[in-house]
Amino acid sequence: MKIVIVGYGPGGAAAAVAARMFSSESDIKILTDETLEAHKKPGASLALEFPDTEKLSINDWSVAALAEKRIEVLSGTRVEAGDPVTKTLQIVNGNGASVLKFDRLILATGGIPNVPNIPGIALQGVFTIQTLADTRAIGKQLSGMSTIVIIGAGFSGLETAERMINLGKETHMVVRSRLMRRQLEPPMSAELRSRLPRSFKLHLGSSPTEIVGDQHVVGVSIGDEIIDADAVLFMTGVKPNTTLAQSLGVRIGDLGGIIVNEQMQTSEHDIFAVGDCIEMKDTYTGKNILLPIGSMAARCGRQAGVAAVGGKKIYADTSKRLQYDRLFGIDVVCIGHSSTTANDLGVKTVVQYVEDPIEFSKTALVLDSNGRLIGGQVIASRQGARLGYEILERVESGVILKDQPLLKPRHERLLEYLENSFGPIQ
Numbered sequence: 304m305k306i307v308i309v310g311y312g313p314g315g316a317a318a319a320v321a322a323r324m325f326s327s328e329s330d331i332k333i334l335t336d337e338t339l340e341a342h343k344k345p346g347a348s349l350a351l352e353f354p355d356t357e358k359l360s361i362n363d364w365s366v367a368a369l370a371e372k373r374i375e376v377l378s379g380t381r382v383e384a385g386d387p388v389t390k391t392l393q394i395v396n397g398n399g400a401s402v403l404k405f406d407r408l409i410l411a412t413g414g415i416p417n418v419p420n421i422p423g424i425a426l427q428g429v430f431t432i433q434t435l436a437d438t439r440a441i442g443k444q445l446s447g448m449s450t451i452v453i454i455g456a457g458f459s460g461l462e463t464a465e466r467m468i469n470l471g472k473e474t475h476m477v478v479r480s481r482l483m484r485r486q487l488e489p490p491m492s493a494e495l496r497s498r499l500p501r502s503f504k505l506h507l508g509s510s511p512t513e514i515v516g517d518q519h520v521v522g523v524s525i526g527d528e529i530i531d532a533d534a535v536l537f538m539t540g541v542k543p544n545t546t547l548a549q550s551l552g553v554r555i556g557d558l559g560g561i562i563v564n565e566q567m568q569t570s571e572h573d574i575f576a577v578g579d580c581i582e583m584k585d586t587y588t589g590k591n592i593l594l595p596i597g598s599m600a601a602r603c604g605r606q607a608g609v610a611a612v613g614g615k616k617i618y619a620d621t622s623k624r625l626q627y628d629r630l631f632g633i634d635v636v637c638i639g640h641s642s643t644t645a646n647d648l649g650v651k652t653v654v655q656y657v658e659d660p661i662e663f664s665k666t667a668l669v670l671d672s673n674g675r676l677i678g679g680q681v682i683a684s685r686q687g688a689r690l691g692y693e694i695l696e697r698v699e700s701g702v703i704l705k706d707q708p709l710l711k712p713r714h715e716r717l718l719e720y721l722e723n724s725f726g727p728i729q
């Protein structure tokens with residue numbers, strides 16, 4: 304069977320490896336218009352600070368490692384269009400144009416940066432970061448620049464800001480409402496904000512109305528104020544890249560992503576799709592959502608790889624947020640729904656907060672009206688991932704939080720420890 308995968312990000316690479324695990328005979332090819340080997344996009348901002356870094360490579364998914372699994376990567380190969388009836392793709396690479404046949408196709412074509420349509424957006428010095436090649440090129444141009452304005456306050460925007468501050472740049476961030484609005488509860492946003500360096504200039508509650516400049520950017524207008532800028536980085540998320548999917552005639556949803564079922568199969572029987580290019584059902588509400596994050600792409604990729612070679616295995620929920628980052632020296636972890644994402648889907652929530660002031664951590668636990676834990680967030684000086692894992696376990700098993708509490712206050716844990724060691728303490 305010929306399995307063709309378009310896209311060499313986490314979705315495509317995970318799909319290829321899973322397909323091979325479940326089918327030793329299939330001919331598996333990955334096509335990508337990029338020319339770099341598999342690399343970590345989470346963390347790609349490292350290449351702003353160190354453009355030539357090798358630390359972003361993913362060895363298990365390198366061209367050589369995949370070749371050992373008899374998975375061929377055709378780099379520098381663009382898929383222009385496809386036909387689901389003849390099961391062919393029109394491809395263009397260094398050898399010119401040709402046609403490639405498939406039995407099963409997996410689309411892992413990622414996202415396209417979401418950039419607002421405002422005056423000046425095409426000026427020199429205005430950037431988005433989508434590929435590692437972009438990031439390296441921007442990193443090399445930054446040396447002559449001193450003031451950087453970042454638009455957007457999600458994980459990648461904040462990661463980028465940290466790099467800019469490390470490079471000694473005057474760094475501004477324009478934030479429509481508050482830091483990480485969709486991922487963090489308001490008190491968690493405020494906690495994160497209180498831990499940022501004072502030199503980092505936040506413009507909360509602002510949106511860019513114009514990028515100012517003649518040929519090259521000189522500033523960003525936010526209403527009445529203009530922030531001087533040598534470069535502007537838009538870190539405002541992505542929308543699904545469905546150009547190829549549309550040429551194949553697969554169904555696209557109201558949110559703009561490719562519609563898939565729980566096996567990642569599209570409206571065409573032999574075409575699957577994963578990652579930033581899809582929209583999928585949130586398992587808690589059954590409503591469609593977009594979740595453009597790497598961990599979701601890899602989980603969906605594994606599912607699609609198995610299904611494409613005829614496997615029946617269904618992986619546990621692919622639609623939950625699972626994000627961890629270390630920002631400005633603190634762990635930030637987001638699991639499942641925040642009250643914002645849940646409320647957007649019509650779910651009422653109650654949020655409980657637990658703080659450990661000694662070894663600093665602040666945790667938000669998001670419950671539905673039945674007391675079921677549906678998400679949580681952690682900001683911690685260290686071990687945030689461990690706390691996040693405890694939340695994830697409970698979210699995945701759908702427990703009522705009071706039946707399986709976690710994160711007892713430190714004095715209660717200490718009392719428990721002493722009582723377990725020495726017997727009851729009056």
Ligand SMILES: Cc1cc2nc3c(=O)[nH]c(=O)nc-3n(C[C@H](O)[C@H](O)[C@H](O)COP(=O)(O)OP(=O)(O)OC[C@H]3O[C@@H](n4cnc5c(N)ncnc54)[C@H](O)[C@@H]3O)c2cc1C
Pocket residue numbers: 309310311312313314315334335336337344345346347348380381382383411412413414432433434458459544547577578579580595596597598599600625626627628
């Ligand atoms: C700076 C940055 C930081 C991030 N940080 C995090 C993070 O901390 N945590 C996290 O979970 N996620 C993070 N993300 C998001 C994460 O990188 C994406 O969700 C993930 O890469 C999506 O994987 P994917 O496989 O769907 O697509 P991508 O990784 O976007 O790959 C798409 C692939 O499709 C190929 N392609 C598209 N169209 C064609 C075509 N017509 N022909 C040939 N090839 C084509 C491209 O060349 C590429 O190889 C970050 C993203 C960025 C940009």
